[in-house]
Amino acid sequence: MNSQQLLDFAFDKVDDMKAKNIVTLDVRNKSSVTDYLVICSGTSKRHVQSIADHVAKEARHAGEVPLGYEGQDQGEWVLVDLGNVVVHVMQDQTRGFYELEKLWG
Known part of the structure; x- marks a missing residue:
C-alpha cells in the first residue's frame, strides 16, 4: 500500500x-x-489495547507487518508503527498530557 492507502486503512481500523x-x-x-x-x-x-491489537492484526492480514508495537502491557498509550503511518492509541488523560496534535500540528 502507498502512504495514503495505509493512512485510510489505519483510520478505518481504529474507527x-x-x-x-x-x-x-x-x-x-x-x-x-x-x-x-x-x-x-x-x-x-482494555479498549486502547483492543484498538491497537485490531490495527496490528488487520495490517498483518493485509500484508503490512507492523515494524513496531509498543505500550501494550500498560494500555495507556499503545503505538503501532506501520512504517509510513504510525498509529497512537491513548487514554484521554494520557492524550491530554502529551498533546501530540499540538506538538505535530
Whole structure:
C-alpha cells in the first residue's frame, strides 16, 4: 500500500473499534521517520489495547507487518508503527498530557 492507502486503512481500523476523537496528521514535511500519524482515544485500558491489537492484526492480514508495537502491557498509550503511518492509541488523560496534535500540528 502507498502512504495514503495505509493512512485510510489505519483510520478505518481504529474507527471499526469505535475509537474516539480520531485525528490524522500529515508530518511529511516535519519528520523523516513517517508520513502520517493517526491519533485516537480509547475509553479504558482494555479498549486502547483492543484498538491497537485490531490495527496490528488487520495490517498483518493485509500484508503490512507492523515494524513496531509498543505500550501494550500498560494500555495507556499503545503505538503501532506501520512504517509510513504510525498509529497512537491513548487514554484521554494520557492524550491530554502529551498533546501530540499540538506538538505535530
